[in-house]
Amino acid sequence: MAGGVGVDLENLWIRFGDFVAVRDANVNINGGDFFSFLGPSGCGKTTILRAISGFLQPSEGRVLIGGNDMAGIGPNKRPTALIFQNLALFPLMKIWENITFSMEVKGASSAERRKRADELLEMIALEGQGDKLPSELSGGQKQRVAIARALCAEPDVLLLDEPLSALDLKLRQHMRTELREIQQRVGITFIYITHDQGEALTMSDNVAVMRAGVIEQIGTGHDVYDLPATPFVASFVGENNVFRGRILEVNGTEALIRTNRSGDLLAQITPAARGVLKPGDEAMMFIRPEALSLVDDAGAHEKTSLTAKVVNEEFEGNSYSVFLEGDGGKRIKMSLPNVGQDRIASKGEDLTLKYELRNAVVMPAGELAAE
Amino acid sequence: MGKTVASKAEKLSISTLLISIIPIVIIVLVLFDTLVSDGFSAASSLIVGLIILWVAVICGVLATELFSDFFRTNGRLLGSVMLGLVAFWIIVLILLPQLSMLDYSFRYNLPPSEQGGPKDVYTLANYRHLIYGAGGGEGTYNTVDLMVFLRTIIAAMAVTVADLILCYPLAYYLGQSRGSGFVRLLVVLLIIPYWINEILRAFALKIVFADGGILNAAMMKLGLIDQPIDFIRADVALYAGLGYAYILLMLFPMYNAIESLDRNQIEAARDMGASWIRIHRRIVIPHAKPGITSGMTMVFMLSAGALAAPQILGGPSSLWFTQLVYQWFNGSLNWQQGAAYAIVLLVASITIVLTFMKIFKVNMGDIGK
Numbered sequence: 001m002a003g004g005v006g007v008d009l010e011n012l013w014i015r016f017g018d019f020v021a022v023r024d025a026n027v028n029i030n031g032g033d034f035f036s037f038l039g040p041s042g043c044g045k046t047t048i049l050r051a052i053s054g055f056l057q058p059s060e061g062r063v064l065i066g067g068n069d070m071a072g073i074g075p076n077k078r079p080t081a082l083i084f085q086n087l088a089l090f091p092l093m094k095i096w097e098n099i100t101f102s103m104e105v106k107g108a109s110s111a112e113r114r115k116r117a118d119e120l121l122e123m124i125a126l127e128g129q130g131d132k133l134p135s136e137l138s139g140g141q142k143q144r145v146a147i148a149r150a151l152c153a154e155p156d157v158l159l160l161d162e163p164l165s166a167l168d169l170k171l172r173q174h175m176r177t178e179l180r181e182i183q184q185r186v187g188i189t190f191i192y193i194t195h196d197q198g199e200a201l202t203m204s205d206n207v208a209v210m211r212a213g214v215i216e217q218i219g220t221g222h223d224v225y226d227l228p229a230t231p232f233v234a235s236f237v238g239e240n241n242v243f244r245g246r247i248l249e250v251n252g253t254e255a256l257i258r259t260n261r262s263g264d265l266l267a268q269i270t271p272a273a274r275g276v277l278k279p280g281d282e283a284m285m286f287i288r289p290e291a292l293s294l295v296d297d298a299g300a301h302e303k304t305s306l307t308a309k310v311v312n313e314e315f316e317g318n319s320y321s322v323f324l325e326g327d328g329g330k331r332i333k334m335s336l337p338n339v340g341q342d343r344i345a346s347k348g349e350d351l352t353l354k355y356e357l358r359n360a361v362v363m364p365a366g367e368l369a370a371e
Numbered sequence: 372m373g374k375t376v377a378s379k380a381e382k383l384s385i386s387t388l389l390i391s392i393i394p395i396v397i398i399v400l401v402l403f404d405t406l407v408s409d410g411f412s413a414a415s416s417l418i419v420g421l422i423i424l425w426v427a428v429i430c431g432v433l434a435t436e437l438f439s440d441f442f443r444t445n446g447r448l449l450g451s452v453m454l455g456l457v458a459f460w461i462i463v464l465i466l467l468p469q470l471s472m473l474d475y476s477f478r479y480n481l482p483p484s485e486q487g488g489p490k491d492v493y494t495l496a497n498y499r500h501l502i503y504g505a506g507g508g509e510g511t512y513n514t515v516d517l518m519v520f521l522r523t524i525i526a527a528m529a530v531t532v533a534d535l536i537l538c539y540p541l542a543y544y545l546g547q548s549r550g551s552g553f554v555r556l557l558v559v560l561l562i563i564p565y566w567i568n569e570i571l572r573a574f575a576l577k578i579v580f581a582d583g584g585i586l587n588a589a590m591m592k593l594g595l596i597d598q599p600i601d602f603i604r605a606d607v608a609l610y611a612g613l614g615y616a617y618i619l620l621m622l623f624p625m626y627n628a629i630e631s632l633d634r635n636q637i638e639a640a641r642d643m644g645a646s647w648i649r650i651h652r653r654i655v656i657p658h659a660k661p662g663i664t665s666g667m668t669m670v671f672m673l674s675a676g677a678l679a680a681p682q683i684l685g686g687p688s689s690l691w692f693t694q695l696v697y698q699w700f701n702g703s704l705n706w707q708q709g710a711a712y713a714i715v716l717l718v719a720s721i722t723i724v725l726t727f728m729k730i731f732k733v734n735m736g737d738i739g740k
Binding site: 053055074075076077080081082084085086088090092093101102104105106149153 | 633635636638639640641642643644645646649653654657658
């Protein structure tokens with residue numbers, strides 16, 4: 001099992017009548033990777049998962065698992081195991097029966113199943129709970145049972161359909177770490193579906209960001225966060241400040257943008273748009289709230305600083321958030337770590353902010369994620 | 372537990388007590404009086420015991436479960452009216468008729484002049500008649516009636532199983548197709564024929580199955596048979612009629628149960644490699660068990676107690692046990708004998724249902740789901 005088995009999607013289209021749920025998806029998932037599909041609800045990520053698990057046949061294109069074309073192979077014959085959003089534990093079966101259901105199907109004896117159940121229960125730290133019913137366990141415990149049940153079948157690929165969404169915040173954060181640890185221990189490929197960018201970034205080796213059936217970007221968490229390929233990715237993954245404007249000059253990988261409100265600003269062109277973006281093009285530039293800081297030596301950062309009026313300030317414990325008047329009624333957010341300073345600014349005051357060039361990214365204008 | 376009961380009981384108002392307790396007490400006293408005047412026998416003390424038990428159970432249940440919260444939410448007047456109606460229902464419509472049947476079944480069939488006289492005492496003669504026949508002698512059994520009884524029970528079981536087999540796939544299909552327009556139409560189409568009177572439906576089936584009926588005519592036209600088949604004599608019509616009469620009572624509880632099954636569970640089982648048979652055996656049927664039990668109980672009880680279908684569709688040589696009961700009541704005007712037969716059928720049916728529930732590990736509470 002070492003190394004795991006890769007999954008490839010080749011020109012995958014999935015249509016429901018006239019509706020295109022997945023449009024020409026091309027993804028190579030390496031064996032042993034923790035790979036996430038990230039996107040808002042209705043973007044087609046669950047549809048992709050169902051196509052990989054075999055519950056759904058693609059309209060066009062191929063799904064390959066370990067290099068083998070899966071066309072016509074049913075979910076029960078694929079080397080995948082699926083963890084459902086609502087877990088779908090069998091409520092009338094005991095925990096050990098739930099966990100070893102895949103062995104029951106293959107005709108394993110009850111003694112063998114008991115033994116395997118005990119091993120898996122130990123792995124998920126639920127020793128001695130095998131004779132309980134699912135209804136007697138807490139949310140996090142059920143979660144772990146669902147993982148053990150999926151792993152019991154010794155799949156090459158584990159598919160997870162937003163399995164953490166029903167848990168409360170603390171447990172969700174704890175389970176992220178735990179899922180990642182389990183994945184590294186068993187070494188198989190995990191394909192994870194989520195609308196929560198925090199989950200995707202913390203756990204995944206690679207992330208595919210989807211919008212309306214289209215995969216907008218595939219990359220590591222860092223790629224997706226720092227160098228978003230499209231305005232949608234930039235605004236969907238994490239918080240971001242958008243500056244609209246036109247390109248004035250292009251200089252290698254850098255561009256000067258005349259923004260609507262904040263003057264001329266310099267930014268690096270996102271790799272996907274290099275060579276595409278020309279002077280005169282409508283563009284969007286993004287700077288993260290944490291990449292903005294206060295200017296102490298005005299004038300030194302001529303093209304990487306901007307001035308705006310303070311609207312509001314919020315204290316969030318570990319940080320201050322300062323909101324300033326921005327483009328098109330939208331506010332610019334700056335977040336500064338709380339390192340013992342007093343309040344940053346008062347309402348109505350003009351502040352000059354600066355940023356590092358590598359933290360500003362520009363791309364052709366496009367659709368933003370819904371707030 | 373004891374504390375809450377006591378606190379609830381304290382909240383009982385006088386009017387509540389008057390409405391619920393007094394009619395029951397009066398009934399008990401009246402029945403008790405008639406029993407005592409006839410002198411005590413084993414049977415009469417049994418009846419008195421049963422009545423007292425019933426009353427105690429009803430009072431206990433009503434007092435602890437319903438009253439305090441019930442009056443708080445509904446007010447005194449409306450609450451009293453509602454409770455009074457429920458008491459009327461339970462006592463007048465259920466308890467009294469059944470108790471009087473039970474009482475009848477232990478008495479002799481006497482002319483009016485001798486009723487209440489010295490000859491009007493309790494007896495087991497009516498039950499003895501079912502087993503030993505008119506002679507009541509040793510060694511001879513009432514084989515005719517006993518065979519009819521046995522045949523009724525077995526046939527009712529067969530009808531129940533046949534309905535189960537017919538309904539399960541349909542209920543699964545309806546339950547798992549998530550109320551699309553087509554499914555709703557299908558359900559309506561299933562219900563509409565039941566707007567027609569049961570007797571008319573039986574006659575309609577008789578027309579279909581008769582010698583010169585549609586079915587025979589069609590099969591002869593197609594050259595499948597030369598001679599019409601006597602479906603009535605072969606009891607095909609009877610079983611079809613019984614099966615059809617109560618099939619919806621099998622379908623709907625099962626449909627409801629299967630509809631509430633999470634689809635993901637089926638997919639999870641499939642994902643783990645389970646065959647369709649295993650999915651039904653391990654996931655769907657266990658989940659639908661309360662519905663299946665509820666449906667089977669109703670179909671069995673009602674077909675064992677059916678009268679119209681056997682009367683209309685039964686062959687000339689086949690009798691349904693209810694027809695014997697009917698004959699005793701209406702033909703022979705021997706209500707006492709009829710009551711005994713009816714009670715035997717009731718007790719046997721309940722015993723059979725409870726036995727099967729025990730075997731298949733179903734709780735009584737599940738049926739109400």
